[in-house]
Amino acid sequence: MRIIAGSRRGAILTKLDAVKTRPTADRVRESLFNILQAGRFQGLLADSQVIDVFAGTGALGLEAISRGAAFASFIENDGAALAVLRANIAKLRFQSSAAVLAADATNLVHWRAAPANLVFADAPYQTGGGLLAINALAKIGALGDAAVIIIETAKTEILDSDALAAGLTPIDQRNYGKALLNFLTYQKP
Numbered sequence: 001m002r003i004i005a006g007s008r009r010g011a012i013l014t015k016l017d018a019v020k021t022r023p024t025a026d027r028v029r030e031s032l033f034n035i036l037q038a039g040r041f042q043g044l045l046a047d048s049q050v051i052d053v054f055a056g057t058g059a060l061g062l063e064a065i066s067r068g069a070a071f072a073s074f075i076e077n078d079g080a081a082l083a084v085l086r087a088n089i090a091k092l093r094f095q096s097s098a099a100v101l102a103a104d105a106t107n108l109v110h111w112r113a114a115p116a117n118l119v120f121a122d123a124p125y126q127t128g129g130g131l132l133a134i135n136a137l138a139k140i141g142a143l144g145d146a147a148v149i150i151i152e153t154a155k156t157e158i159l160d161s162d163a164l165a166a167g168l169t170p171i172d173q174r175n176y177g178k179a180l181l182n183f184l185t186y187q188k189p
Contacts, residue, residue, distance in 0.1 A: 001059055004030045006066030008092050016057050016084045024122055024152060028176045029063060032150065035174070035183075036118075037067070044148060045069055049114045051142060053105045053121040053133045058085040058098075060120040065097050072098050073113050075105040075133075105133035108140055115144035125154035130182075135165040138186060143167075147186040155180040 003011045004026065024032075036044055045064060050072040052061030061072035074089075076082050082102055089098045099113065105121075106129060119137065123129030130151035137143055149168070151159065155175050159182050164170075172183040 001026060001057065003059075003063055003066045003092070004033065006063070006068065008062070008066040011066075011092055013057055013059055013062070013088050014084050014091065016081055024060060024179070025177075028152075028179050028181070029059060031174070031176060032060075032181060033063060033067060036148075041148060044118060048118045049073075049116045049144065051075065051116040051119045051137065053119065053137070054123045054129065055085055055100075056081050056122070058088050060122065061098070062088060062092055062094065064118065064120075065094050066092070069118070070097065071114070073101060073116070074098060075101045075103060075108075077102060077104045105129075106136050108136055108142070111137070111140045111142035113142075115142060115147070117144045117147045119143065119147060119149040120152075121149065122152040125178075126157060128157075128160070131159055131163060134168065134184070135163070138165040138167060143186045143188075145186070145188045149184040149186060151182040151184065153180050153182060154178060 001013045046068045047070045050064045050069045052074045055074035055076040121130035166189040174181045
């Protein structure tokens, strides 16, 4: 696993050897960031505030910082993943551009950082955790107006549109092998 582009292009990330962690494949991550840097999302990454939910190794948030995001908040609750995440942030020397929250993203009760305009949620497949976390973040003011949210699920999973928090709107889906990227936007109600 490596950083694909930007200021830390080619940097190898420390892997996480855990059964319950499934990092986003390099190919999927590259496709995702190509989408985010073109068309309707062009300019979104520059100086953005990012949240990487179920961060694992931090590959999504670290890629965003490498490509010009101003700051990334990483939310993770697994001890082994937190150790690898912190090591990857230090390895890339992104300590001043990153914060780690050791917490369950579905149960956060307040948000102290700036509202995010870009959010990645890559929960374990078949759990519905990504949508639960995004709904929780919306309720505590962690999402900025016009935020773009990407929830990665298994391609067989369907986001329950009836369970979307107020202000969340699905706008696109992209399928990559076993992964399905669900793109949503958020408008403050």
